[in-house]
Amino acid sequence: MNTQGIQSSEKTGVNVDKGELTHEGDFFTPAVDIYETSQEIVMNVDLPGVKPEDLDIDLRDDTLSIIGKVTETDNKGTDLLVEYKVGHYYRSFLLTDVIDRSAISANLSDGVLKLRLPKAAKAVPRKIPISEG
Numbered sequence: 001m002n003t004q005g006i007q008s009s010e011k012t013g014v015n016v017d018k019g020e021l022t023h024e025g026d027f028f029t030p031a032v033d034i035y036e037t038s039q040e041i042v043m044n045v046d047l048p049g050v051k052p053e054d055l056d057i058d059l060r061d062d063t064l065s066i067i068g069k070v071t072e073t074d075n076k077g078t079d080l081l082v083e084y085k086v087g088h089y090y091r092s093f094l095l096t097d098v099i100d101r102s103a104i105s106a107n108l109s110d111g112v113l114k115l116r117l118p119k120a121a122k123a124v125p126r127k128i129p130i131s132e133g
Contacts, residue, residue, distance in 0.1 A: 026087030030068070038125055041099065041117040047089050048111040055113065057106055064104075065092040066113065098123040 033044040047055070050068035058065045068089040095101070095117070103118040 026085065027090045028085070028087050030066070030089040030091055032091065038119075040119055043093075043113075043115040043117070045089075045091065045113040045115065046111065047108070047113050049086070050089065050108070050111065050113075052108050055108060057113075057115070059095075059101060059104065062095050063092050064095055064115075066090070068113075 031046045035042055045066060047066075047068040049070040051071075054069040054071070056065075056067045058067075066089070070086055070088055072086045098119055100118045100120045105116045107114045
């Protein structure tokens with residue numbers, strides 16, 4: 001069997017550089033894909049098990065923080081093997097002046113949070129018209 005190109009990744013615990021988290025429970029760092037267009041930066045954040053009402057996106061100063069809480073379901077039987085750890089998610093990003101903070105939007109669908117961070121007008125490339133004469 002060819003497994004080239006297939007990779008598994010473990011959930012990693014949150015490493016907080018500044019201070020401590022003040023929430024109870026285990027926190028994991030969610031996987032994030034980020035891409036850029038000429039108009040915006042888009043972030044796709046994997047948050048399996050997080051419901052919209054349990055998601056908190058906070059923008060303070062230059063820091064965009066994402067906290068997703070997962071409610072553990074009660075199993076009706078005895079666990080024989082448990083490979084999936086249940087916990088909450090935390091990730092933060094520093095934003096520059098390139099982002100128009102007032103126009104950030106978020107959508108959560110099928111466990112994936114899509115954040116759209118539009119670029120500020122000064123950061124959007126534009127073509128300069130040339131006049132003759």
